[in-house]
Amino acid sequence: MFRKVLIANRGEIAVRLIRGLRELNIASVAVYSDADRPSLAVRMADEAAHLGPAPSSESYLRIDKIIDAAKRHGAEAIHPGYGFLSENAEFAEAVTHAGLVFIGPPADAIRKMGSKTAARQIAIAAGAPVVPGTEAAIRSLEQARSTAESLGYPVLLKAAAGGGGKGMRRVDREEDLESAIRDASSEALHAFKNDEVYLEKLVLEPRHIEIQVLGDHHGHMIHLGERECSIQRRHQKVIEECPSPLMALDPGLRDRMGAAAVKVARAAGYANAGTIEFLVDRDRNFYFLEMNTRLQVEHPVTELVTSLDLVSWQLKIAAGERLTIDQNDVRWTGNAIECRIYAEDPENNFLPFPGKITKLVEPSGPGIRLDSGVYEGWDVPFDYDPLLAKLAVWAKDRKSTISRLIRALKEAKVGGIRTNLAFFTEVLNDEAFERGELSTAFLDGFFARRKPAPEPDQETEAVAVIVAALSKTKAAAPIVNSISKWKWQ
Amino acid sequence: MKLDVVVNGRAGGLQLESSRFEYNGIARDYSLIASGPGIFSILIDGRSYEATVLAPGTIQVNGRIFSVEIFDPRELRARSTAGASQGRQNILAPMPGKVVRVLVAAGDAVEAGQGLIVVEAMKMQNEMKSPKAGTVVEIKTKDGATVAAGEILIVIE
Numbered sequence: 001m002f003r004k005v006l007i008a009n010r011g012e013i014a015v016r017l018i019r020g021l022r023e024l025n026i027a028s029v030a031v032y033s034d035a036d037r038p039s040l041a042v043r044m045a046d047e048a049a050h051l052g053p054a055p056s057s058e059s060y061l062r063i064d065k066i067i068d069a070a071k072r073h074g075a076e077a078i079h080p081g082y083g084f085l086s087e088n089a090e091f092a093e094a095v096t097h098a099g100l101v102f103i104g105p106p107a108d109a110i111r112k113m114g115s116k117t118a119a120r121q122i123a124i125a126a127g128a129p130v131v132p133g134t135e136a137a138i139r140s141l142e143q144a145r146s147t148a149e150s151l152g153y154p155v156l157l158k159a160a161a162g163g164g165g166k167g168m169r170r171v172d173r174e175e176d177l178e179s180a181i182r183d184a185s186s187e188a189l190h191a192f193k194n195d196e197v198y199l200e201k202l203v204l205e206p207r208h209i210e211i212q213v214l215g216d217h218h219g220h221m222i223h224l225g226e227r228e229c230s231i232q233r234r235h236q237k238v239i240e241e242c243p244s245p246l247m248a249l250d251p252g253l254r255d256r257m258g259a260a261a262v263k264v265a266r267a268a269g270y271a272n273a274g275t276i277e278f279l280v281d282r283d284r285n286f287y288f289l290e291m292n293t294r295l296q297v298e299h300p301v302t303e304l305v306t307s308l309d310l311v312s313w314q315l316k317i318a319a320g321e322r323l324t325i326d327q328n329d330v331r332w333t334g335n336a337i338e339c340r341i342y343a344e345d346p347e348n349n350f351l352p353f354p355g356k357i358t359k360l361v362e363p364s365g366p367g368i369r370l371d372s373g374v375y376e377g378w379d380v381p382f383d384y385d386p387l388l389a390k391l392a393v394w395a396k397d398r399k400s401t402i403s404r405l406i407r408a409l410k411e412a413k414v415g416g417i418r419t420n421l422a423f424f425t426e427v428l429n430d431e432a433f434e435r436g437e438l439s440t441a442f443l444d445g446f447f448a449r450r451k452p453a454p455e456p457d458q459e460t461e462a463v464a465v466i467v468a469a470l471s472k473t474k475a476a477a478p479i480v481n482s483i484s485k486w487k488w489q
Numbered sequence: 490m491k492l493d494v495v496v497n498g499r500a501g502g503l504q505l506e507s508s509r510f511e512y513n514g515i516a517r518d519y520s521l522i523a524s525g526p527g528i529f530s531i532l533i534d535g536r537s538y539e540a541t542v543l544a545p546g547t548i549q550v551n552g553r554i555f556s557v558e559i560f561d562p563r564e565l566r567a568r569s570t571a572g573a574s575q576g577r578q579n580i581l582a583p584m585p586g587k588v589v590r591v592l593v594a595a596g597d598a599v600e601a602g603q604g605l606i607v608v609e610a611m612k613m614q615n616e617m618k619s620p621k622a623g624t625v626v627e628i629k630t631k632d633g634a635t636v637a638a639g640e641i642l643i644v645i646e
Contacts, residue, residue: 345583351613355637358543361528410551410552415541415542416543458512461513461555463550466503466512467540
């Protein structure tokens with residue numbers, strides 16, 4: 001096993017990795033930009049290396065500086081975390097060429113699964129279902145008509161060279177197909193200098209369900225079940241859970257999705273921890289979407305339900321050890337749900353809201369796991385993603401888990417910045433959420449049916465006013481003096 | 490002690506003594522101690538409340554957050570006479586961040602909905618639009634400046 005590992009990341013995941021390393025008696029090297037000198041990760045790590053100015057392009061994305069830091073500090077391996085360089089095949093290669101170990105999959109697997117079209121081909125070849133479509137560009141209106149008819153409306157036009165929704169059109173009826181192709185092509189030409197568009201079946205109100213896979217470098221690969229991540233805002237997950245509520249309706253679904261995920265990962269030559277993302281339609285058909293070739297943000301829900309430590313296995317596998325768990329050894333017990341706590345304002349379009357954390361009270365008690373990268377008095381920098389912490393809870397079933405999570409959210413207090421804590425309490429109290437009726441369109445529906453928060457009762461409000469008055473007003477001094485335990489010693 | 494207060498935008502009145510208060514028509518005995526910096530335990534008729542001062546004027550009580558402004562009557566009078574000048578509108582930073590670009594100059598005539606300034610935080614750009622047609626009276630910031638939430642960026646008349 002390694003004696004020292006460098007963490008090429010920041011925030012809560014850097015803290016998570018430091019903890020994982022320490023539990024295996026491995027020394028940790030944090031890296032930091034100018035903005036992150038005061039970070040919790042730097043405080044907690046055994047060693048820390050400065051990378052450069054705050055912008056990621058000059059710090060956390062600098063392959064040369066990171067490898068140089070690893071060498072200077074005598075680290076034998078690098079864990080990339082998620083985001084930044086974690087899915088960069090060049091980085092994985094550079095680490096290996098420098099004589100260090102990259103804690104993740106082989107560079108070749110990252111490269112293959114990083115291309116949407118190559119990944120889709122691998123999935124098809126491995127026999128995994130993909131969203132039905134043509135892939136080849138539309139050559140004529142006639143051809144498009146017959147393809148759309150065989151797929152069944154509604155269909156989705158997509159730019160072959162595209163991404164980010166550009167050149168994308170939903171088509172509900174054959175009459176609209178011709179003009180939609182014209183619009184999508186011209187938008188694609190404008191955005192990507194390539195007017196090719198292709199057709200895909202539109203999956204209506206899909207669920208986003210992903211499968212965790214784990215494989216070693218000796219040909220052994222298993223899956224650790226699913227995470228349902230359908231609750232998203234701006235295409236970013238905010239609540240994740242295991243098991244998916246779908247599994248209660250269709251107990252064979254986990255095995256089918258798991259088997260498909262393992263086949264895709266094997267076909268890609270994958271090793272270490274990875275995640276295969278699927279869309280699931282209303283008839284519980286699942287379709288391969290893409291592979292994330294790294295540790296996921298939401299890995300704690302899998303760890304809570306399977307009692308397996310993904311970070312620990314990542315380290316052991318990277319060090320060449322065998323994965324000693326067979327598929328039949330994996331057990332899923334109880335239920336876990338995670339909320340991503342962001343510095344953002346849910347009442348203002350989820351706009352980021354960085355700033356100084358003037359007050360922090362963290363939840364605790366039975367079944368609570370808090371993976372945080374912050375502390376009271378720390379300034380949340382505006383240079384990076386505003387994820388502060390992940391609050392994950394475990395309980396025996398979904399209903400108890402929701403109650404426990406609401407309890408924990410109410411214990412948590414963050415002052416000085418805005419967060420989505422209270423927003424989560426509302427979502428978790430939503431009846432459709434309780435019934436497990438989830439889809440990636442869930443939050444749109446939630447906002448449409450959301451009622452204004454009930455008025456607080458007058459006594460609770462009075463308490464807030466009394467404390468504000470006693471803290472602020474000079475006129476309150478005689479009263480403050482009469483309260484013997486006002487000042488905290 | 491009698492104070493005028495505004496809680497979450499609504500006005501009210503607090504009469505406070507060392508062990509009894511009256512607030513918007515309810516009168517109760519209470520006991521209060523400080524249990525930590527900015528953390529208070531309050532008992533009212535055997536009901537237990539914990540209040541946390543998140544920031545000056547922002548108090549969390551049993552899971553709810555209140556924005557509380559306290560005025561002593563003298564301050565309030567000063568406030569109401571100052572008043573807001575007719576038709577002036579301040580464009581405020583919605584979040585802490587960096588000014589990417591100021592799109593107008595002082596003296597420019599602007600349409601309602603016209604973009605005035607672009608502010609960026611955490612890779613999210615946010616264009617602030619003019620709430621009404623008018624003239625740019627003053628630009629209080631510049632390209633590249635760091636701004637705090639609620640800071641006045643531009644004044645429109």
